[in-house]
Amino acid sequence: MHVTSIDRYMLEPGLVTEWSVAPGEVSASAVPPSYNQQFHLDTARTHGVGRSVWMAAAFDLPGRLDRDALAQALVHFVRRHDTLQTGFDVSPDAMARVDLDPDDITVVASESSLTTSPHELRDHLRYRFTEACDPLTFPAYLFATIERDSHYTVVSAFDHTLVDGYSLVIALGELRQIYQRIIGLGRSGVLTEAELTEELGDPGSFLRYCELEAEAPVTEIGDPRVREWARFYQRCGGTAPSFPLDLGVEAGRPAPQGADVRPLLDAAGTDRFEEICLDSGGSLFTGTLTAMGLAVHSINGADRMPLQFPLHIRQDPQWANAIGWLTTSAPLTVELTPDCDFQSSLAHTHASFRTALTLKGVSMAQVREALGDGYRRTRTDVFMVSYIDYRKLPGTDDHDELNAHHISNVTVADDAQFWISRTQRGLALRSRFPETPTARRAVTEFLVRLREIMHDVCENGVTPIAELTSQLNLEGTPVV
Template sequence: MHVTSIDKYMLEPGIVTEWSVDPGVVSQSAVPPSYNQLFHLDTARTHGIGRSVWMAAAFDLPGRLDKEALELALVHFIRRHDTLQTGFDVTSDALMRVDLDPALASVVASDPVLTSSPDELRDHLRRRFTEACDPLTFPAYLFATIERDDHYTVVSAFDHTLVDGYSLVIALGELRQIYQKLLSHSVSRGITAAELTEGLGAPGSFLRYCELEAETPATELGDPRVREWARFYERCGGTAPSFPLDLGVEAGKPAPQGADVRPLLGTADAERFEEICFDSGGSLFTGTLTAMGLAVQSINGTSRMPLQFPLHIRQDPQWANALGWLTTSAPLTVEVTPDGDFQSSLAHTHASFRTALTLKGVTMAQVRESLGDAYRRTRTDVFMVSYIDYRRLPGTDDHDELNAHHISNVTVADDAQFWISRTGRGLALRSRFPETPTARRAVTDFLERLREIMLNICENGVAPIAELTTQLHLEGTPVI
């Protein structure tokens, strides 16, 4: 799956049809929002502009679209996942979860719209997804198809309150299977819901997850996991970590978002880099983080880079096939040694990563509640680095053939965030940051140095890295 942002998503134009949900009867729900949902909704209420943090999964199929089969597939898909049956009624001073009755909900196709260029198509999708996938509306998702003479694209867009990145892989695979099974029964449609979803596994209930999270008892500051979080935030000045280069924005005052999508390493180099990291006692993820730390050090001499990274919580089988925002966060600090040696620095990074994994089981809600005034939120965003190896996720073997994409909206930002993705093509990086001249220069310089450092490791191994970063630091002009 290719990870990109909507401003970089260039697709062959065609006839666009939207597929929206008519919720029918809507009722109030006593299920509380999860911590992630509440954080997202509070941010949306505070910063109205750019609040639609939607994400979408897209795939291509050959031939002509069967609209009747797709409509039925979407109805079955919505009935399968309760995260698509829920949302929020939000005002300035109140927040209430609302649910639709899946038995009464229907899918409605819009009048088709002809697009004549990739730019026109991209702008159309961006505008409509941003309007429809608003966290303060219900239902906060929308489907779309783009038809051409010999193939078509199916896009499923959701607000972040409803899904995470892992969910997009599940959604793509399930919707495709249900639709293609219906195609094989195009005459009679004589197929049961059980037959349509055979082999997909139990969907799990995201609403049940929200209930269980709310029922989790409070923790004390004496809990070693909370103490670790407390030490981490204390070292960050009592707040969340921030990207260690000047981005030209004031904390808490987001600017329009900039985006960058680029390859880091091809297939062979990614395998070589991973091998070197393993031989040095690390992993590809912690090795990439270490290379990021070396890139920062080469720019401004900073040797310590705290960050947070998301962890999915699908190890419990009941959430394995669920759609929902099923992630937590973990703290990690990259410590670059004074001589800038990659292998020694990687040892520090990987040790921090292993410590972070011991914090599983404590939720962010518990951490924030336990810390109280010891933590304050200063920025809208958190400096975060995510990693997904799509090769390890089920149903991704033919994603290249399907032209599968994970597409994110472009909104506003007051910090930098990075998404590392591993596919059969190698290693790629999507970056999100404030679109200011200062940030654009800083992030571009950082990304170029990061790639140069990683390629140097692939070519020469670990020994010359200290020499390289010293040379970069001496020859480069700090971006401030």
């Protein structure tokens, strides 16, 4: 699955149709929002502009679209996942979940419109997904198809309150499988929910997860996991970590978002880099983080880089096939050795990563409640680095053939965030940051140096940071 952002998503134009759920009667729900959902909804309620943090999964299939089969598949898909049957009624003083009756779900196709250029198609999808996938609307998701003479694209877009990155892989695989199963049955066949469960597995219940999270016992400040979080935030000045380069924005005052998508290493280079990391007692993820720390150090001399990273919480089999925001956050600090040796610094990074993994039993809601005034939120965003190895997720073997994409919206930002993705093609990085001249220069220089460092590690097994720095001019451009 290729990870990108909507400003860079260029598709062959065609006939565009939108597929939306008509919710019918809506009722109040007693299930509270999860911690992640409440955090996201609070941000949307506070900032308004740029609040539609949607993400989408897209895939291509050959031939002609079977519209009747797709409409049936969408109904089955929405009925299968309870997170898609809920939304939120948000006011300045309250936030409550609302539900639709799954038996009352119908899918409505819009009138089709012809797009004639990739730019027109991209702009149309961005506008419609941003309008429909708003966390303060219901339902906060929309499907679209783009038909051409020989093939078509199916896109499923959801507000972040409903899904995480892992969910997009599940959504793409299930929707495609249900659709093709219905086509295989023909007009005389009927696909039942029991047959779907047998074929796809139990979907789990994200609403049940929200209930269990709310029922979790209060965690005291004396809990060693909370103390570890407290120490981490204290080292960050009593708040969440921030990207250690000047981005030209004031905390809490987001600017329009900039984006960057680029490869870091090809498949062979990724294998080589991983081999070095494993031989050094680390991993591909912690090795990439260490290279990030070295890139920052080469620019401003910083030897510590605290950050947070998301962890999925699907180890329990009941969440294995669930669609929802099933992640927590963990703290990590990249700490470089005085000589900036890659392998020695990696040992420190990986030790911090291993410590972070021991904190998974406590939720962010419990941590924030226990810390009380010991934590204050100063920025809208958190300096975060995510990693997904798509090769290890089920149903991803033919993603290249499907032209599978994970697409994120471009909104606003007051910090930098990075998504590392590994596929059969190698290692890639999507970056999100404030679109200011200062941030654009800083992030571009950082990315240039990061790639140089990783390639140097692949070639030499070590990183002569002083030599690398001398090869770069003040603008961070490699001297040819």
